[in-house]
Amino acid sequence: MPALCHCARYRVLAACFVVRRDNKRTGRFLAGADTRAFILAAGRNRNVDDLRFARYCRCEHAVRQDSGHARRRHRRTRQYKKHYFSSAERIYKGAYSIGDGGKSLNTGKKIQQFVNVPGTRLNYPETVIFGAHDGKCVTVSAGVHCREYVGIQAVIELARTIDPKDIYGELHLVHAFNYDGLICRCSDVFPSDGKNLNRVFPGSTCGTDAEKLAAFLEETVIRHSDCIVDLHSGGGYEYLTPHVYLHGAAAPEVCAQSQELAMHVGVPYAVRSQAKNGFYSHAGTCGVPAVLIERGCCGLWSEDESSRDIEDVKNILRFLGVLRDGIPSARKNLRIFDRGEYLDAPVSGCWYPAKAVGERIKAGESLGRICDIFGELLHEEFAKHDGVILYQTASLGIEKDCPMVAYAIEER
Ligand SMILES: [Zn+2]
Known part of the structure; x- marks a missing residue:
C-alpha cells in the first residue's frame, strides 16, 4: 500500500508527493503551494482507486490532469495503445470536498518553503501567508529573471514584514522562480537548459526544466490566483525607466482588470502588452488579471527601489481588499500606451x-x-x-x- 500525504503536514510539504505503483499509474498529490491533488489515471477502471487516494489527501481540489503532452508523445513513439488519459476536469468543485479544514488548519499562518517542480531538480522559494480573514488569493512573484534584484529583495521584505493577521485572503510570495540562476549569478535564463521562462509559456510537462516549470505554474500558481503582480527590472546590461505592463491581448474584461491594477502602480508610464508566452501575459490568457512592474536597472538594486516596489504591491493589495490598513491611491496621470x-x-x-x-x-x-x-x-x-x-x-x-x-x- 503506498504511503499517503500526512494530513496534518500536507500544507508544509515542500513539493509534491508521488504515489507510484507501477509505470502505468501515478497519483500525484501536490501540497504546499497549491494544495490540489492531481491524478493521472491509466485505464478507466483504475480511476476509482485513484480517487480514493485523492480523498485521503486533504487538498482543496482534485484535478484529473490534462496529459495531452503524454498522449501525443505516446502516439509519436507508437506506445500509445491502451493507455487512456482524460482531459483536465475538476473532479470535485467544492473547495473542501476532499478532506476538510484545509484553510482552517492554516488560517493566520505564514509558511515558507521550497517548491519542487515535478520531473526536475528545480526548487523555488515561496512564502505563503494564509490571512486571518477571507478574501482573494494574490500571487506576487519575482525572479522570473534572476538578475532583476529589485523585485526579489522587495518580496523578501514583504515576506518578512507582512503579518497574517492583517491579510484578508491568501498571499503567495514567490521570492525567485529562477533561484538556481540567482545563486550562481547566471544571466536571465535557467542554468540547466539556457531558457528564458518568459518565452516558454504555456510550457510542456515533457519539455526542458523551464518548460516544465511553465506548465507547472499554469496548473498551480496561475489557476490558483485571483490576481498576479510580477516584479521585474532592467537586467545586467539594461538601463530602464520605471513602467508597468498590462494585458493587451487577453479577454476585454481581463484587460480592464489589469488596467485597474496598473492604475495603482506608482510609475509614470504603462504599456499594453501583446505578448502571450510569459508568466504574467499567460496568466491573462488564462483569465487571471496581472501586471508586470519594471523598476531598477543594470542588474543592481537599492533599498529605495525595493521600497517603491513594496509600496506598489501594498497599494494593489489595498485596492483588492487583501490589505486594509489604508485607502489605496490610484494614479490619475498614468500615461497608457x-x-x-x-x-x-x-x-x-x-x-x-x-x-x-x-x-x-x-x-x-x-x-x-x-x-x-x-x-x-x-x-x-x-x-x-x-x-x-x-x-x-x-x-x-x-x-x-x-x-x-x-x-x-x-x-x-
Ligand atoms: Zn524581466
Missing part, C-alpha cells in the same frame, strides 16, 4: 545610444548607432514613431539579435 517598439541589434558591435531612458522622442530622430571595434559606423537606428524610451542596452558591446532599445509608441 497601446503599443511599444522592441528593437534588436541588426549587427554585433559597439552600441552608442543617442537618447536617455524616459526621454521623449520624435519620429525620425536617431536612437543610437552601432560601430565596429575600429569606430566605423555599421548601423544607425531611427525612431519610426513619436514615443518614450522605456529601456535600452547599457553595455558598450552589443550582439546581433539581442535587445537594443525599446520605446512606447505615442499614437497620433
Whole structure:
C-alpha cells in the first residue's frame, strides 16, 4: 500500500508527493503551494482507486490532469495503445470536498518553503501567508529573471514584514522562480537548459526544466490566483525607466482588470502588452488579471527601489481588499500606451545610444548607432514613431539579435 500525504503536514510539504505503483499509474498529490491533488489515471477502471487516494489527501481540489503532452508523445513513439488519459476536469468543485479544514488548519499562518517542480531538480522559494480573514488569493512573484534584484529583495521584505493577521485572503510570495540562476549569478535564463521562462509559456510537462516549470505554474500558481503582480527590472546590461505592463491581448474584461491594477502602480508610464508566452501575459490568457512592474536597472538594486516596489504591491493589495490598513491611491496621470517598439541589434558591435531612458522622442530622430571595434559606423537606428524610451542596452558591446532599445509608441 503506498504511503499517503500526512494530513496534518500536507500544507508544509515542500513539493509534491508521488504515489507510484507501477509505470502505468501515478497519483500525484501536490501540497504546499497549491494544495490540489492531481491524478493521472491509466485505464478507466483504475480511476476509482485513484480517487480514493485523492480523498485521503486533504487538498482543496482534485484535478484529473490534462496529459495531452503524454498522449501525443505516446502516439509519436507508437506506445500509445491502451493507455487512456482524460482531459483536465475538476473532479470535485467544492473547495473542501476532499478532506476538510484545509484553510482552517492554516488560517493566520505564514509558511515558507521550497517548491519542487515535478520531473526536475528545480526548487523555488515561496512564502505563503494564509490571512486571518477571507478574501482573494494574490500571487506576487519575482525572479522570473534572476538578475532583476529589485523585485526579489522587495518580496523578501514583504515576506518578512507582512503579518497574517492583517491579510484578508491568501498571499503567495514567490521570492525567485529562477533561484538556481540567482545563486550562481547566471544571466536571465535557467542554468540547466539556457531558457528564458518568459518565452516558454504555456510550457510542456515533457519539455526542458523551464518548460516544465511553465506548465507547472499554469496548473498551480496561475489557476490558483485571483490576481498576479510580477516584479521585474532592467537586467545586467539594461538601463530602464520605471513602467508597468498590462494585458493587451487577453479577454476585454481581463484587460480592464489589469488596467485597474496598473492604475495603482506608482510609475509614470504603462504599456499594453501583446505578448502571450510569459508568466504574467499567460496568466491573462488564462483569465487571471496581472501586471508586470519594471523598476531598477543594470542588474543592481537599492533599498529605495525595493521600497517603491513594496509600496506598489501594498497599494494593489489595498485596492483588492487583501490589505486594509489604508485607502489605496490610484494614479490619475498614468500615461497608457497601446503599443511599444522592441528593437534588436541588426549587427554585433559597439552600441552608442543617442537618447536617455524616459526621454521623449520624435519620429525620425536617431536612437543610437552601432560601430565596429575600429569606430566605423555599421548601423544607425531611427525612431519610426513619436514615443518614450522605456529601456535600452547599457553595455558598450552589443550582439546581433539581442535587445537594443525599446520605446512606447505615442499614437497620433
Ligand atoms: Zn524581466
